[in-house]
Amino acid sequence: MHRFFSNRRLVIIAVGIITCLGLLTLSVTVRNRRNTPPIIQQFGNDVAGFADRVVSVPVGGVGAGVNSISQLLSTYDENQKLKQQVDQMAQDKVRLQTTENENKELRSEAKLNNSLIDYQPITAGVIARTPSAWQNQLVIGKGKTSGIKKNMPVLAGKGLIGRVIEVNQTNSKVELISDDTDTANRFAIQVTNAGGETVNGIVTGYDKDKNLLEMGQITTKVAIKKGDKVTTSGLGGVTPKGLFVGTIVSTSSDDYGLANKVYIKPAGNLGTVNVVTVAAKQ
Amino acid sequence: MRESGLRWTFIIGLLLSVFLDGTISQQFAGHLFRSSATAVPEITTLWLLCASFFEDQYHMPTYWFAVFAGVVFDLFYSGYWGVYLFIFPVIVWLARTLRQVLPVNLFATLLVGFLGFTIQPLLSWSALQMIGGTGTSFADFMVIDLAPTLALNEVILLILYVPLRQLYLRGARVQ
Structure with missing residues (x-):
């Protein structure tokens, strides 16, 4: 054992640790900047992306x-439920079309060409997930060449699942909404209650045990209750308005009667995600 | 000359395991990444541990390959430089050091696996905790993440022990 503490070993270990800490510091600086990663990192990631596809297929x-075997077990129940929903869906679709047309006409009359709601969907396949319990990240198979930019919101299943944090030429990294870190960017969201009143706030955290999003920074007395729908508010940045985030599960008030913390059940699928949609604001 | 056969097997296996980690995580996320228990596949760690522990004489620059695997992990998966770049060589060093004091059998291998599979997440968690890259507390880390991860990877190691051991025994015989 005494050989381990010989001078040469010590020097190698010390240099190794210092190098790694230096690189770590560097990458934090680069990550927090708005632009894309260094060329060498992009190149490495593009090569890794191609190699990954050979394994991932x-x-x-x-x-x-x-997955299909496990889904097969619940197929019957699901089918019953879905049949009921399909009928409702046809009605909703017709109504949506009518409203959309009316909206377009009204907007052209009011000379509003681009609203906060408009976005261009970019569909991308997921090629890998970070094999780590505390970095909830996906690698998706489209990058700068497909028009993806940093901080664009990403949707899967019924709603929002995260945002783009790193863009390479042919792939990008997506940070899931469940990633509760100091460095994570927060989404600006709003709740519309039954009376049509809206409450603005931001996603302030994620409760890992209960699988719920936390909404904080609320400074209004508008009553919000369980079941109200939460969407992105489109304020301050690249996120378009009206992306479905989830439904409210519970609210808790502080001593002054303001709903200071609201718990939201995320609508997006944060489990096995194979295809995502990146919402590029027009 | 013959030893190059084992070398290529090692390199291809390492590349496969690096990408398998990400792909398995993605494909089985619904089963592995639950909020109550998170089991992360550590195939790359397993491959490096076995290669270093089963190796009779050191013909391969395993440390450099470990650094390479670390770079791919850092760039492609994590986005932070310098985390796995440090961890994977430590894993190799750990297995080689234990090789000096332990006999090579199933139980010793499982023990080495236990240490390796614990040290890998422990170091990466510490590094990310240091720079604010994770919100997971130490208690959550131990109960929710570490225990299921250990269980999953020990089972994989148990299954792969015989084939991997045979591979390295045959490699040693050919030499």
Whole structure:
């Protein structure tokens, strides 16, 4: 054992630790900047992205098999529920079309060409997930060449699941909304209650145990209750307005009667995600 | 000349495991990444541990390959430089040091696996905690993340022990 503490070993270990800490500091600085990562990092990631696809295609096949078996078990119940929803859906669709047309006409009359709601959807496949319990990140198969930019919101399933944090030429990294870190960017969201009143706030955290989003920074007395829908507010940045975030599960008030913390059940699928939509603001 | 066969097997295996980690995580996220228990596949750690622990004589620059795997992990998965770049060589060093004092059998391998699979998440968690890259507390880390991760990877190691051991025994015989 005494050989381990010989001088040469010590020097190598010390240099190793210092180098790694230096690199870590550097990458934090680069990450917090608005622009894309250094060229060498982009190049490395693009090469890794291509290599990853060779592995991910066969594993994807196996994964699809396992998932379809587990889904098969709940198919009957699901089918019953879905049948009921389909009828409702047809009605909603017609109404939506009528409203959309009316909205377009009204906007052209009011000379509003681009509103906060408009966005261009970019669909991308997920090629990998960070194998780590505390970095909830996905790697998606589209990058700068497809028009993806840093901080664009990402949707999957019924709603918002996260935002783009790093853009390479042919792939990008997505930080999931469940990533509760100091460095995470917060989404500006709003709640519309039954009376049509809106409450603005931001996503302030994620409760890992209960799988719920926390909404804070609320400074209004408008009553919000369980079941109210939460969407992005489109304020301050690249996120378009009206992306579905989730529904309210519970609210808690502080001593002054303001609802200071609201818990939201995320609508997006944060589990196995194979395809995502990146919402590029027009 | 013959030893190059084992070397290529090691390199291809390492590349496969690096990408398998990300792909398995993605495909089985619904089963592995639950909020009550998170089991992270650590195939790359397993591969490096076994390669270093089963190796009879050191023909391969395993440390450099570990650094390479670390760079891919840092760039492609994590986005932070210098985390796995440090961890993977430590894993190799750990296995090689234990090789001096432990016999190579199933139980010793599982023990080495236990240490390796614990040290890898522990170091990466500490590094990210230091720079504010994670909100997971130490208690959550131990109960929700570490225990299921250990269980999953020990089972994978148990399954892969015989084939991997055979591979390295055959490699040693050919030499």
